[in-house]
Amino acid sequence: MTAPALDLRGLAVAHGGRELFAGLDLTLPGGVFSVLLGASGVGKTSLLRVIAGLDRPTAGMVVADDGAPLAGRVAWMGQRDLLQPWARVIDNVMLGDRLRGRRPDRDRAAELLRRMGLADRLAALPAELSGGMRQRVALARTLYEDRPVVLMDEPFSALDSVTRARMQDLAAETLHDRTVVLITHDPLEACRLGQAILLMAGEPVRVEAIAVPAGAVPRPADDDSVLHAQGVLLRRMLDAAGS
Amino acid sequence: MSAGRIVARLGRPVGTLCGLGLLWWGIVRLGGVPPYLLPPPGSVARALWAQRGLLAGAAGTTLLETVLGLLLGTAGGGALALLMMASTPVRRWMMPLVLLSQAVPVFALAPLLVLWFGFGIASKVVMAVLVIFFPITSSFFDGLRRTPPGWLDLARSMDARPGLVLLRLRLPAALPAFATGLRVAAAIAPLGAVVGEWVGASSGLGFLMQTANTRFETDLMFAALLVLASMTVLLWWGVDRALARMLYWVPDDRSD
Missing domain, CATH: 3.40.50.300 (P-loop containing nucleotide triphosphate hydrolases)
Structure with missing residues (x-):
């Protein structure tokens, strides 16, 4: 890319x-x-x-x-995580394909969540996650879009501050x-x-x-x-x- | 839930009912009200037991009309709200009609509906549908319009298809508002059915109340009223709990 x-x-x-x-x-x-x-x-x-x-x-x-x-x-990540409260974590990550009517790529979404350290939370609902975890799901959703900008x-x-520093590292890396x-x-x-x-x-x-x-x-x-x-x-x- | 907690939760409504019954009894006793105007609780209870077969049959008819009305009205109102959201012409043409369904008093329409749809349950189902159409449609439509703008921005940045945004974003986001309309509908749908029965029917609680009224069987009429009230409360409670279960992501504070 x-x-x-x-x-x-x-x-x-x-x-x-x-x-x-x-x-x-x-x-x-x-x-x-x-x-x-x-x-x-x-x-x-x-x-x-x-x-x-x-x-x-x-x-x-x-x-x-x-x-x-x-x-x-262009992929866009807002101030709030904007997760859908009714959808499981993995479905939130694949939101883009679900809204475009394309077949979602479960394996890639799961891999992105694994990189975010959320491999065991694929089926969780957003309300079960902490603020930092939710933001990591939002980052995985942004990465799933796979856009150059x-x-x-x-x-x-x-x-x-601690969660923020970790998110900064993760964002820089991914x-x-x-x-x-x-x-x-x-x-x-x-x-x-x-x-x-x-x-x-x-x-x-x-x-x-x-x-x-x-x-x-x-x-x-x-x-x-x-x-x-x-x-x-x-x-x-x-x-x-x-x- | 433990037996103790059930008792604790039922305690208050049962207490309220007992208090009301006591007040009722007191008014009849001390006020010297003749029983054909206001029968004492005891004779209503006797009528309730003596006519239990009649009351159960009538309640069955009314319940069937109410549930059919709820199902049809919910499906119709929900579909119309979605159509109004998807298409501007539909919205412009249908919104006045939705309002009209609320503005026209169903009591005035009831004789006409009985004439059109007959003495059977069809006219009562139509009445129930008319009564709940506005709360269902307007609450769902409102919910569909009030999708948080951040979600819509996100969808736009993902080049989402409008139809899928409606289906997968606006629709689930509107369900809590829809549920509010559905709870209101569950509480007022029996009213529509009973009004229809009052005007012209051969069975149902409304029919029973009317005949009891004309024969000065005030105790039977009160018994039918009690059955209707309990039925409405149970229906509302069932709908409320079913909705709370279906909308698993919506915070539901049941601490009291």
């Missing part, structure tokens, strides 16, 4: 009467994790929805750099080589996973590329360069919020 880069060209996005983005030009590199970082309400989710094709921009467009259309090549909207924000756009408000998450880190602030939003810490992702949370970058990033976010 070759994962394309995403080109955002002259993008304008409005939400609830506010112009969040105007004339935004941005390239999200192919095959790596790009982390979009910003305070709540800055418009991260709106931007991601436009990239996912869920909302239309008021101007501009999002294209893949290989020239082929993006439609059908994966958009993630603060998928780990509701988890406790989404390797894909074009991932990850939204977060957590500077540590950005520094652990980002191969491009973009700070969003202002209205309309200005995007600033931040120096990426050294090392392959997932970077250890106690690494000196990660800790330093996290501190710099937090300082920048505070400055941006104060101005």
